[in-house]
Amino acid sequence: MARVDAAAARRMTESLFIERSLRSPSSTRFWALLALASVIAAAGVIGDSTATVIGAMIVAPLMTPILGSALALVLADRDHVVRSVLLVLLGASAVVLIGMLLGWIVSPPDAFASNSQVSSRISPRLIDLLAALATGTVGAFALVRTDISDTLPGVAIAISLVPPLAVTGLLITVGRYHDAGQSALLFATNVAAIVATGTIVFLLYGVRDAAAEAGLTVGRFSGRTLGVILGVVLLVAVPLTAGTVTVARDRSLAADARPVAEAWAATGQWQIASVEARNGIIVIGVLGLPPQPAPAALRTALDRHGMRDADLELHLVGGRTHWCPADTDTCTVKESARS
Known part of the structure; x- marks a missing residue:
């Protein structure tokens, strides 16, 4: 297996680590695209338009801090771990709030009961975890291999990040709290899968050694970190198993x-x-x-x-x-x- 070099490690950190300043190019790009993707996703769900929801998936930048969390964990860079995790949490909260806002403006009389975009995201199953693991692997693989980076738009479509959060916000406004929790679980499933597969791929490609050669911050990585990540994936699998039985x-x-x-x-x-x-x-x-x-x-x-x-x-x-x-x-x- 080809290992990444110092230049690739530097490129990865520049791509995934969003700067602290809200006025920085990476930060303004992240929040602007996230807000627009949230509006597009919520509008697509309200209009029950698959094409519009797919557009939101392509625009949404949430994959960046999620993979950034995986890279920061591999490098044992605590500052960037905290920053990336906070960006994921704040970004997810912003999408839910935008969904709630649009839900208050446009609330259908049937509370989205006949909406296919909603119904497809409120019953997460084990197969969704399997798909998320495969998609997360492809996303991390495309990041370390520039020769296959053209697959990233496909990864953005395959992994569902912003749409389930928009569904969560919309369902909260109509009082469907259990279903809102289920769509949030789908988002959490995808996040856990991306972090887990991203961590493994980055370790296999020797990102730690390449980052050290590039003069980047590299701390001590322990097996406990990997164990915690895999434990979270298994924890998510428990309600998904129950969901699989319920769906059947x-x-x-x-x-x-x-x-x-x-x-x-x-x-x-x-x-x-x-x-x-x-x-x-x-x-x-x-x-x-x-x-x-x-x-x-x-x-x-x-x-x-x-x-x-x-x-x-x-x-x-x-x-x-x-x-x-x-x-x-x-x-x-x-x-x-x-x-």
Whole structure:
């Protein structure tokens, strides 16, 4: 395996370590691009536009301080570790706040229940961790190998950093706190994977020796550091394992509920817009003109088909939401969805 030289080590630190001064070129570039990427991501999620969200992924600069954290850990440079970690935390908080701001301005009546950009980011699974590990490896590999640096835009698209944070902010504004936590978990999964794979790649390519030759700050690196990083990855894997099981259960529940919902809607010539399950709750979106079919009749039909233990959340056109708890035959009306 080819090892990096002193010039490459210097180039890597210049690329990944953002200067302390807020007026410095690297700092102003980071915050300006992050703010713009946040607005683009939130707008893309609100508009349910995949192309717009991909644009935000390309613009977003959060990968820089995350890989910078990995490089600082390898060099055992405490100052840059603290600075990079703070940039990640502050940057993530800024994206969430921008998402909340846009969520307050534009809050759909169904609380994003039928939004595909939201639903794809609130159920992180082990496969997401595997993808993040592979993507983080490619990102670090492209950084140490200038001959494959053209792959970095693809890495930016493959790894989801700003979009799940924007989703977190948007979901907080509509009271979906559990789902907001799940999208934040997806972000944390990607960060942990990037730091872990970046650290390993930098060590394998001899970045420490190259940095010492370049006269850069290189402290004492211990195996304990690597153990802590891998421990964090394993810690993240625990809720992802639970998420994998939950997703499988929810998909089966949604598949069972759809034909029942379609038969119920046909009685009033309504149309089923969406059927999904979130953490054991059946969420159904319905479109049509008054009079509406009776929500309690759908609750009864679901019970009759073996779904008595699942709560029902029914979103009707115009923003009215019916909540039908499990083991009951009554439904309550809400003006907006909260889950």
